[in-house]
Amino acid sequence: MNVAIILAGGSGRRTNQDIPKQFINVYDKPIIIYTLEAFQEHPEIDAIEVVCLDGWQAILKSYAKQFNITKLKWVVTGGETGQESIRNGVFNLRNELSPDDVVIIHDGIRPLVDEEVLSDVIVKCSIYGNAVSSLPYNEQIFKIYDDKSTKEYIRRETLRRVQTPQAYKYGKLLWAYEEAFAKNIGIHGSSYTNTMMVDLGETLYFAAGSDRNIKITTASDIELFKALLSLKQSHWLK
Numbered sequence: 001m002n003v004a005i006i007l008a009g010g011s012g013r014r015t016n017q018d019i020p021k022q023f024i025n026v027y028d029k030p031i032i033i034y035t036l037e038a039f040q041e042h043p044e045i046d047a048i049e050v051v052c053l054d055g056w057q058a059i060l061k062s063y064a065k066q067f068n069i070t071k072l073k074w075v076v077t078g079g080e081t082g083q084e085s086i087r088n089g090v091f092n093l094r095n096e097l098s099p100d101d102v103v104i105i106h107d108g109i110r111p112l113v114d115e116e117v118l119s120d121v122i123v124k125c126s127i128y129g130n131a132v133s134s135l136p137y138n139e140q141i142f143k144i145y146d147d148k149s150t151k152e153y154i155r156r157e158t159l160r161r162v163q164t165p166q167a168y169k170y171g172k173l174l175w176a177y178e179e180a181f182a183k184n185i186g187i188h189g190s191s192y193t194n195t196m197m198v199d200l201g202e203t204l205y206f207a208a209g210s211d212r213n214i215k216i217t218t219a220s221d222i223e224l225f226k227a228l229l230s231l232k233q234s235h236w237l238k
Helices: 031-040 057-066 082-092 115-128 170-183 193-199 219-230
Strands: 002-008 047-052 072-077 102-107 130-136 141-143 152-154 160-169 206-208
Touching: 002 031, 002 082, 031 047, 031 057, 031 102, 031 115, 047 057, 047 082, 057 072, 072 082, 082 102, 082 170, 082 193, 102 115, 102 170, 115 130, 115 160, 115 206, 160 170, 160 193, 170 193
Parallel strands: 002 047, 002 102, 047 072, 130 206
Antiparallel strands: 102 160, 130 160, 141 152
């Protein structure tokens, strides 16, 4: 069984809008629905759980009904932090999943996840036990020496930038969140499931990513999302 946990628990302060960014309408459809449609339409996704900002659960369910998101099975209230939200989603599935079921974790504000990316993360997880969407790093990276200069760079060939979706076998994922919160490991600041897993000593495996799979964080990202929605690939591009 392949189950998606979609994170929609953020308040979206950085977009400076009156409502959370995942519920902002773009071309008469909330951003979260674009995300859910990608999972709804993927043949290997069996069920969806959304971790939702408190107070917006009924609105989310209403939108899911309106846009025919029939795979939505659970709506869970988010936590104070991103890691608490993911933990809530993972713990809610205790009596629903077996240890070998695959859980795909994805940001609700990444509405352009491709079918190929989803497929690859599921395949790699079935082989290795986990998988994180990733891309090569194409810019040069320099370390800060002081506030105005640098003396050292990091070879970009040694770097990968990671995204969601990320996939994990449920048994290991449940263990990891129980362990992390019991021992206060990898759950603070910008920590996510992938960084927490590394902090717990786990090896992660790369899956395919996509430059289109943008994360909507600011108002400018919404404009980029609108542009990407209207963009058609040139016929000669492979």
